[in-house]
Amino acid sequence: MKKIAIGGGQGFWGDSPDAAIHMIRKGDIQYMGCDYLAELTLSIMAKQQLKDPAKGYAPDFVTRILQEAGKEAWQKKIKICTNAGGMNIQGCVDAIKKFAAGQDMKGYKIGYVTGDDIKEKIPQLLKDGWTFPNFDYDGDFAQILDKIYNCNAYIGHEGVEELIGRGADVVVTGRAADSALFLAPLAYEFGWADDDWDNLAKGIMAGHLLECGGQGAGGNYMYDWRNVPRMDELGFPIAEFTEDTFEITKAPDCGGIICEQSCKEQFLYEVLDPANYVTPDVNVDISRATITQVGDNRVRIENIHGKKKPDTLKLCVGYHKGWKTVSMLSFAWPDAYEKAKYCADIIMKKMKRRGMHADDVHISFIGLNSLHLGVADMSEEVLKNLNECVMRIAVFSEDKSECMKIIPEISPMQLNGPPGASFFGGRAHVQEVMALWPTSIPRDAVDVRTHLIEI
Amino acid sequence: MSEIYLNDIAHGRSGDKGDTSNICVFARKPEYYKIIEREVTPEKLHEFFGDMVKGEITRYDLPSLGGFNFVMKHALGGGATMSLRLDSLGKSMGSAIMRLKIHVDEGEL
Numbered sequence: 065m066k067k068i069a070i071g072g073g074q075g076f077w078g079d080s081p082d083a084a085i086h087m088i089r090k091g092d093i094q095y096m097g098c099d100y101l102a103e104l105t106l107s108i109m110a111k112q113q114l115k116d117p118a119k120g121y122a123p124d125f126v127t128r129i130l131q132e133a134g135k136e137a138w139q140k141k142i143k144i145c146t147n148a149g150g151m152n153i154q155g156c157v158d159a160i161k162k163f164a165a166g167q168d169m170k171g172y173k174i175g176y177v178t179g180d181d182i183k184e185k186i187p188q189l190l191k192d193g194w195t196f197p198n199f200d201y202d203g204d205f206a207q208i209l210d211k212i213y214n215c216n217a218y219i220g221h222e223g224v225e226e227l228i229g230r231g232a233d234v235v236v237t238g239r240a241a242d243s244a245l246f247l248a249p250l251a252y253e254f255g256w257a258d259d260d261w262d263n264l265a266k267g268i269m270a271g272h273l274l275e276c277g278g279q280g281a282g283g284n285y286m287y288d289w290r291n292v293p294r295m296d297e298l299g300f301p302i303a304e305f306t307e308d309t310f311e312i313t314k315a316p317d318c319g320g321i322i323c324e325q326s327c328k329e330q331f332l333y334e335v336l337d338p339a340n341y342v343t344p345d346v347n348v349d350i351s352r353a354t355i356t357q358v359g360d361n362r363v364r365i366e367n368i369h370g371k372k373k374p375d376t377l378k379l380c381v382g383y384h385k386g387w388k389t390v391s392m393l394s395f396a397w398p399d400a401y402e403k404a405k406y407c408a409d410i411i412m413k414k415m416k417r418r419g420m421h422a423d424d425v426h427i428s429f430i431g432l433n434s435l436h437l438g439v440a441d442m443s444e445e446v447l448k449n450l451n452e453c454v455m456r457i458a459v460f461s462e463d464k465s466e467c468m469k470i471i472p473e474i475s476p477m478q479l480n481g482p483p484g485a486s487f488f489g490g491r492a493h494v495q496e497v498m499a500l501w502p503t504s505i506p507r508d509a510v511d512v513r514t515h516l517i518e519i
Numbered sequence: 520m521s522e523i524y525l526n527d528i529a530h531g532r533s534g535d536k537g538d539t540s541n542i543c544v545f546a547r548k549p550e551y552y553k554i555i556e557r558e559v560t561p562e563k564l565h566e567f568f569g570d571m572v573k574g575e576i577t578r579y580d581l582p583s584l585g586g587f588n589f590v591m592k593h594a595l596g597g598g599a600t601m602s603l604r605l606d607s608l609g610k611s612m613g614s615a616i617m618r619l620k621i622h623v624d625e626g627e628l
Contacts, residue, residue, distance in 0.1 A: 334534035426603035
């Protein structure tokens, strides 16, 4: 019976390449998907590209994965799908061309998909009456028009699937949905039609379990993190499909764990309504799904269903929102929290006197309540025994100069404030704040194109 | 009847979509599912999280997976990009919910 295995090689831009390289060397896989794009990544890439037109994609894909194991993958006929192209697909393709030529890989085929970047089409869409409604907050799209860094549609698997069919060894996209990178090879291999909703849904969930890399194999694992084997050599998950079965496993001779609990934690990660997990390819229903251990580091996923895909595509719009400054000072026992809090009060009094107009101020204490905020344990007992505590003040303003006002007030607290204040994390600096405008556009506004070149 | 932490009987993970946080919570043993179903309601979570979560909280029940998905709107101080919180992505929301104190009858554990 035909069996196809696909590995998850990267969970985000900046992830470790170790598991991907190990999988190419030791795993029995035919495909690998490498996801680099989180919600804000494209905005960061767009900003980089403004400063240097050669940037704007995830160079790690070429420098850390292909350079190390790309030739071996090619020789083993392991095809790789990635959204490393980000905002500069051509730049990524050029880097891959250079790599392949440098390693004497004549005949290496590079496919790429364009069309997700629709920033240039915004004026026409507005003229056509599309309003870009914000799904989370009220707001008028016109007000952010001149502040937009990027505007990309989440596209589906079709372009990637087509290029695999045409023999591509590597396929590069921009904002293809993470899970589409994994669905594409499966749809190609098993001949799933574009309206075979149940099977498309299975492929998407395979992508979902793989797209976060180590998180699908025992990383960030609450159930039993102490007993995850060899976390220093964490393997990433591999999905294995036959016509009838969908299983998750991992490569031999690496760390990590594949069990019901590890898969469940990833299964619902960043899912909203489990009966309507909407992707560009299919509306997935996992509300009745089951996950069953069927072997050592092997689970079977069943009862996934699919419904018709939506008529619109989700849009990722990143825009300039304002500025922020984060300042920190640390304090030690005795009375660490009391000192830190007093210090924050002093600084805020000074800022009031200086007339700082912040749109938002967030004060928390690292080591005490900066993560759990209002539900942290602030009991007398905890406060009394605190060894150390870091005061953290974060200030947001649309006006950069307002955010700068607090910076010179921090270091003097070491001599002018409560005892023992020490600098933490260096001198504060103003950082740009980018925001997302969650919205959608009609499917036909996006013109997806495929390209294939051979070395 | 005794009071325990949700952490004693459950595990889970949190993620973010814009300013929305989702936390999946699974029973550590199949028999704990009923306890979570009874004890961890959106109303209780509103009270528990207070100001941290400013929007609607929805619970989706997934008996076939032995767990629940909690979707909380306006829960991340503006979301990954804008939040001033140290944990702007809400990675620790999954452990924060485990601090919830719940009631169990004798014999339920």
